[in-house]
Amino acid sequence: MKRSFFLYLLAGFCLWGAENLEVTADKFEHLEKEQKAIFEGHAHATQGKSRIDADRFVLLFDKEGQTREYRALGHVRFEIIKPQRHIKGRCNRLVYNVQRDTYLLAGKALVNDLINHRTMSGSEIFLDNKTGRASAKSGHKAPVKFVFPMKDATGKKQQGKK
Numbered sequence: 001m002k003r004s005f006f007l008y009l010l011a012g013f014c015l016w017g018a019e020n021l022e023v024t025a026d027k028f029e030h031l032e033k034e035q036k037a038i039f040e041g042h043a044h045a046t047q048g049k050s051r052i053d054a055d056r057f058v059l060l061f062d063k064e065g066q067t068r069e070y071r072a073l074g075h076v077r078f079e080i081i082k083p084q085r086h087i088k089g090r091c092n093r094l095v096y097n098v099q100r101d102t103y104l105l106a107g108k109a110l111v112n113d114l115i116n117h118r119t120m121s122g123s124e125i126f127l128d129n130k131t132g133r134a135s136a137k138s139g140h141k142a143p144v145k146f147v148f149p150m151k152d153a154t155g156k157k158q159q160g161k162k
Contacts, residue, residue, distance in 0.1 A: 019047050019048045021047045022047070023039050023045045024043070024044045025039035025040055025044070026040060026041025027039070027040040038057075039058075041055070043056055045057055048081065049079075050078075050080050051078065052076065053072075053078070054072035054075060054077075055073060056071075056072070057073075068097070069095065069096065070094075070095070071094070071095050071096075073092075073094075076094045078090070082129070088111075089109070089110045090108070091106060091107050091108060091125070092107025092109075094106075101128070102128045102130075103127040103129075104124070104126055105125040105127070106125075108123070109122055109136070111125055111127070117149050118146065118147065118148040118149075119145070120134065121136070121142075121144070121145045122139075122143075123137055123138055123139035125137075
């Protein structure tokens with residue numbers, strides 16, 4: 001049983017692409033009936049140049065043993081590097097849906113788009129890699145914030161307050 005778990009664990013990782021995903025933590029638990037793997041304590045996931053750090057990292061599998069969802073929980077810090085996307089940020093909870101290729105970031109979420117030089121923050125941020133859609137929701141204490149560079153009439157980026 002353990003052998004089959006590790007085989008589909010290695011074959012099923014598709015978080016950021018075809019490269020192997022490596023997860024380290026203080027503790028690991030596999031719950032076969034729940035189709036779940038849990039990494040707790042200083043959880044660190046890397047794939048290529050992408051990384052996620054959190055208190056807890058959970059992998060959910062489908063009936064065929066393929067990874068369907070990733071969850072990073074508690075003090076989440078991330079940097080995702082894909083073709084045409086390089087984002088860096090933080091939140092309290094990150095959920096990645098493999099099939100839909102979407103991210104849901106919740107709890108004091110902040111995303112810095114390092115390619116387009118934009119920043120978005122809110123209590124919840126949704127990113128869809130397939131459609132390019134991004135949205136944010138605000139909590140009661142702070143509004144959604146979106147910062148992007150502006151150019152003056154000559155085409156030069158303006159320096160200003162953030």
